[in-house]
Amino acid sequence: MEHPLEGKVAVVTGASSGIGEAAVLELASRGASVVAAARSAEKLKDLARRAAASGVLAVETDVSDRDSVEAMIERVLGEFGRLDVLVNNAGLGLSGRVAELRAEDLRYVFEVNAVGPLNCMQAALPHMGRGGRIINVSSVVGKRAIPKVGGYCSTKFALNALSDSLRVEVADRGISVTSVYPGTTRTSFRDNSRRTKDEKRGWRPKGVTPDKVAKKIAAAAEKGPRDVYVTLSDRLFVAGVTLFPGLTDRALRSWAKD
Template identity: 60%
Template sequence: MTESGFRGRVAVITGASSGIGEATALALSRRGAAVVLSARDEERLRFAEREVLAAGGEALVVPADLSRAGAARELAERTVERFGRLDILVNNAGVGLSGRIGELRMEDLRYVFDVNLFGAVSCIQAALPHMRPGGSIVNVSSVIGKRSIPKRGGYCAAKFALNAVSDALRVELAGRGIAVTTVYPGTTRTRFSENSLRTGDEKRGWRPRGVPPEKVAERIVRAIERRERDAYVTLYDRLFVALATLAPGPADRALERWVGS
């Protein structure tokens, strides 16, 4: 597609108040899409909206807490009411959770699943009745949704579950011409970790510096254009998953050393 290849299309982006979601909304808007910005923080959404409008794009702000019943349906309805269609859904909203499995608070784990999994599924169910052939659903997972790591097991579990939803949904929608893409970012330079729920000892080993959210956003846009099945952001991300899959024992030992360093 050209820079205007998304013109006339409408994209809903959850978690759009900052980081990957905000960057994805701006990237899609620059290519001609009308964007619907959704998250809990309306003030930050308004800032993102101003960025889109200043660049000549079209935006609608719909504040929503996806852990609340009915929020996803309201998001889809307001999108169609304003634009008459819904072509792209980017399920990016998420909350982190740190802590050893033996110490996790069940209310924290339930909330993470409410947002990261059930919120995404609710958005899919709300969007599908309005999607036409050529539509796209993007579920933003993580490389640690492919290989769980210590002190992030609860968060990883929600991302593993989201991957399972993507794989089933992709086959279920094949006859409708709707693409389903799972994106697996690695470490990204956002405020995500600062906003994570935390339990107990948070000390971990070395972490890569990560990539800017704009790089992840460009990868998401390219995956939508190409209707890809899976999308990794960097070669390092892909290698991490491949090595952990092919050599799980050595990966366990490496992670044991990493978490204790």
């Protein structure tokens, strides 16, 4: 039986590790031709070597650089002649209390986490037809900001706003826009985040593997749902903080004191 992604071409940004790497492998396993885009050329080469049987194409890309993104999309079209799925996964963390955040850090993280997806969507959309999928990897903290990562959370709120607007704007073209909201994921993301100071970041749940998030992304590439949560606890967290914002504030105060 033919798989829904057979013959489709997918681009995954932030593909050199973590969720992005897992998404590349999962999409390829489901029959898609996958372009792995990231800044780390060495990691991309390693990924392409491990996925050689699947024909993954690695393209060094800086999503915050519009010229780099457009060159990547041109490479995709030159190699495959089409573009069906865009997974905006590239992202950078930022920790620090709002009163102490450096504006230059926040600007840079916005360039990667919000302007980067914008660059990719604007470059990809002219080449997408009916059935096209845009999948933006957000976070549960893009629904409710938490202490000491307010700068990072604000970039995910911005990405959610872009997704919600675009979803309506392209609906008549038959293109879907999905927001994926992972909770804690077991990757090196936290270690690679920018820090304002040497602040303690508070307790975090153990989290899920990147593979679990990747399966949700691949399913979204097949079906194009509006919103995707990785676990039931992620969904319950968002529901709870939406229904009881004041109670959530009080619950988070002890975390903010550390």
